[in-house]
Amino acid sequence: MGCGGLEILSDRIGAGLWAAGLPRALRELLLVRAQASSGFFSGAQAVCQDAVVTQQLLQEGFHRELLLQVELGATREDLGRCTVAARTRLPPGIYVDPYELASLQRHNFTKALVIPDAVDVEAPEYLASDLVVLLYMTPDPRCSGCFTATLPVHGRYHRPAENNGTALVALKSPEILICCCDNHLSTECWKPSDVEAACLGRSSHPCQWYSVKHKPVSEELIMQIPVGLRQHRFLVCVTTLLATVLCSSMILAAACRYGHSPLQTCSEQKYRSMK
Amino acid sequence: PRAVSTRGNAEALVALLVLATLYYTEGSSVARAAACYGLAVHVKIYPLTYALPIALHLQGRQHGHGAALAMGHHGKARSPLLGFLWQLLTNRDVLLFGAVAGSVLGSLTFAFYYLYGWEFLEHAYLYHLTRRDTRHNFSPYFYMLYLTAESRWSFALGLAAFLPQLLLLVVVSVVFYRDLAFCCFLHTAIFVSFNKVCTSQYFVWYLCLLPLIIPNLRMSWRRGALLLSLWFLGQGLWLAPGYFLEFKGYNTFLLIWLAGLLFLSINTFVLVQIISHYQREAQVVEKNKQR
Secondary structure (H helix, E strand, C coil): CCHHHHHHHHHHHHHHHHHHHCCCHHHHHHHHHHHHHHHHCCCCHHHHCCEEEEEEECCCEEEEEEEEEEECCCCCCCCEEEEEEEEEECCCCCECCCHHHHHHCCCCCCCCCEEEECCCCCCCCHHCCEEEEEEEEEEECCCCHHHHEEEEEEECCCEECCCCEEEEEEEEEEEEEEEECCCCCCCCCCCCCCCCCCCCCCCCCCCCEEEEEEECCECCCCCCCEECCCHHHHHHHHHHHHHHHHHHHHHHHHHHHHHHCCCHHHHHHHHHHHH | HHHCCCCCHHHHHHHHHHHHHHHHHHHCCHHHHHHHHHHHHHHHHHHHHHHHHHHHHHHHHHHHHHHHHCCCCCCCCCCCHHHHHHHHHHCHHHHHHHEEEEHHHHHHHHHHHHHHHHHHHHHHHHHHHCCCCCCCCCCCHHHHEEEEECCCCHHHHHHHHHHHHHHHHHHHHHCCCCCCHHHHHHHHHHHHCCCCCCCHHHHHHHHCHHHHHHEECCCHHHHHHHHHHHHHHHHHHHHHHHHHHHHHHCHHHHHHHHHHCCCCHHHHHHHHHHHCCEEECHHHHHHHHCC
């Protein structure tokens, strides 16, 4: 049997033990012993269940909402006093507006930290840098051990393309982090992670963050952004300049005709400006 | 203005200061006008363009409009332009205005620099020098600048976009300075329409001066309504493809660009109509001088 088969076997044994009404600790102990005796015990990974992460981009155009849904292996009771967060790295093609986030936080819709905290919202993609966002997740009523969060994101302007009027921005799968201050997490499934974010529990000092290995449902999310076409360049430049020269001549003519006579005659000035 | 101001831009405040400047200038309180002007420029930089019309107006008022711009009447006539400039810059009212406005602006700048440091200078002034924002906006130049943002023609095209604006502002100042409110209205309308970046917020800058010139507009209600509808239509035709680009993700860049050119044409038409239907108060001014 491969790893997948091992997990199925563990699930079945676990389910059987649960059905037998045994307390959790005893169940786990028996499960490990069952696997060990069956010869399929392959180390710590056997008792860890992967977290399942899905990410979706809602809405269309430049202004989107990134919807993250996480399904952790543990039950809601285990994670009752834990803080779950997702750490995602946004490529230069996408940004978050810190002021928008601050406003959402004030109304208790979304809580997120942006590193760096100063974002140039006007910069095009080729002048911008990556952003790291730590998004706090809330329990999802859909299922036990599920968490969800939404993050409003915006697309930046990209370089004009030669032929294809769409640029693609790839959003990698986020890293799921958890922080439980009562230290009941088994260190086999979770590895310590350094996160510069607050996670306060009963003690006054911040608790340790852990990151989980997960199996994302879809590896990368692609966002499509429209871009200008370079092949239009000549036409656009010539037409724009012609139009502006024409319009300014019309205003100049009207001003000279209806205004007071200036230093030199109006026609002389207009002649010099057209040269 | 209230709706725009609540988004974080105090346009209503600048409009008030500009109107106060014009009021005091017309009413011969040069020092008060200059103080309001200095404060206005500190709040937003665009009133800086009013310096030329105001200077011409002050100088013209003192020397009499007819003789003010005559060639060779004052000083050396080697170059009439230089002679005129010299005359302008040594005029008592102009100097007073410049001194008061300069000191108000200077002391405010110094005070805020003392309070906020380099960050203030950067965000208030320097940012405008280096800002490159080629996202879609009403300006006719937007697509041109977006497509050529990284090319070697970028600087030259930026300059080519600036020259018609500059020329128009100078000419309009020189031919309309006698009626300061009208001149400033045209000034700002031209500045906004021919600018490299143009957003709805900028429209407030000249709309606040519109009530000052409407009494002198000899135009039928029907024509006025038509011009206003055209102006709104121009904006609507731009906003539609803009919405589809930003909120639906369609590639409507060409449509937005064409709508921008159309909006410029409509603005030009409206301005030409306003200029041609404006009744100059020349007779009133002559009567006042004779008293």
